[in-house]
Amino acid sequence: MSHYNDRNEAEQRIRRSEPSLSVAQVRDYLLAHPDFLANDPELVAALAPSRMEGHNVVDMQQFIIGKLQNQVRTLRDIQSDLIEASSLNSLAREQVHQAALALLDARDFEHLIDFITAPDGLARVLGSRACAICIETTNGVSAIGVRSVRVLEPGGVARMMGGVVPYRLVANVCGSRGLYNHLADEVQSEALVRLEFSRVSPPGLLALGGFEPEQFHPDQAADLLEFLGRVVERCVRRWLELPPDL
Template sequence: MSQFNDRTEAEQIRESTPSVSADEVRAFLLQHPDFVASDADLIAALLPVRDEGDNVVDMQQFVIAKLQRQVRTLRDIQSDLIEASSLNSLAREQVHAAALAMLDARSFESFVEFVTSADGLARTLGLQGAAICLETAGNAAGIGVPNIRMLEPGGVGRMIGGDMPYRLVANVHGSRGLYGELAEGVQSEALVRLDFSPITPPGLLALGGAGAEQFHPDQAADLLEFLARIVERCVRLWLDLPPQQ
C-alpha cells in the first residue's frame, strides 16, 4: 500500500513538473552564456576530469581550476566594490554633516572650536582629533584665536611635502603639537593644505585617525579636499578676506 502511494505521488510530481526539452535548455544557455561561466560548481559538473592514463596529461582539469579561480576572484571583487561603495556613502554623509555644522557656526571662535574640539569635527567624522594650523608671516604674530596652531614660515610645505595639496599617512604617532592631549590616540592622519586668500600665509587642516590605516596613501582624497574648501570659505567669510584668484 505504501509503495502504491509512493508511486502515485511520484507520478503526480512528474505530471506537475514542467517538462523542458534539450533544445530549450540549449537555447537558454546560448542566450545566457554567463550562466555557466559564473557557477564554478556547475562548470566542474559539466566538465569532469577524465583519466587518460599515466602518460597523458589532461589539460581539462587545469582549465576548470582556472575558471573556478576566476569566478571566485570576480565574486571577491564584487564584494569589495559593494563594501567600498557602502563606506564611501557613509563618508559622504559624515562630510556633508560636518560642512553644514561649520556653516552654521555663530562666530569665528565657535567655528574654530567645532573644528578643533574632540566633540566637534572629529566626532562627526569618526576621528580621534583635528586641528587648524596657520603659518606665521615672517616674524609676525598669529591671529590670536585660541586652538589655532601656529607654524613657522614654510611649515606647511615641510609637513605635506612641497606644493602637494595633501598628504595621507598610515601608522603614525600623533604629534602633541597638532592634536594636544588627543595625540596618543592618533595612529594615522590626513594633512590638507589650506589657502585662505592671496594676502594670508597658507594653512593646514590636520585630521587624526584612531585606526592605523583609517588614512593611507592609496585612499581617495576628494572628500578631504572638499572639506578643506569649506574650511577656507568659512575663514574667509568670518575674517572678511579676499577670495583666491
C-alpha cells in the same frame, strides 16, 4: 584514375610546401600561452579525452573546469572588494557632507573654530580622534594662537606636508603634541590638507588625526578631504571678511 593521381600528387606538394611543427614546438607554444585552451572552448571540446579512456589520460575537461572555477572565485572576490569599497566611500561621503553642513551652520568665527578643534566637533563627525587648524605667522614664532588655532612659522605648512602639495595622507604616525595637544598619543594616522584663505593671508593647514594606523594612508582618494578643506577656507574667509579671490 588520372584524376585521383593528380589530386594525390597535389596534396603531397602542399604538405611538402607547408612548414611542419614539432611536438616540442607545440608544447612550448602552449606553455608560453597558458590561456590559449581556456579561451577556445570549441577546441577544448574537440581535444578533451573521455574519462573512460584510462587512468593514464589527462582529463582536460576537469583541468579547464577547475581553471574556470578559480577565475569565478577570483571575480567574486574582486566584486566583494568593490562592494566593500563602495560602502566605505558612501559612509565617508555622508560624514563629509554632514561636516560641511555643520561648518556652514557656525554662528560666528569663534563657534567655527570651536567646532573644528573640539574632540566632539569635526573630529567626531568624521570618525577621527582629533582635528586641528593651523595658520602660518609672519613673525617667525610658532605657538598656540587664539581660539585654539595653531600658529606655524613661515614655511611651516610646506615643511609639515613635505612640499607645496594640496594634501598629505600618512599611516602609522606618532601624533604631534603641537597639533593635537593631549590627544596626540591616541593619533596613529594623519590627513593634512593645505588651506589657502585669501591672497592677503598666509597659508593654513587642516589636520585630522585618525584612531587607527591605516585610517588615513597614501593610497586613499583625497577628493572628499580636499572638498572639506575648500569649505573650511570659505567659512574662515566669510567670518574674517577676507578677499574672496586668491
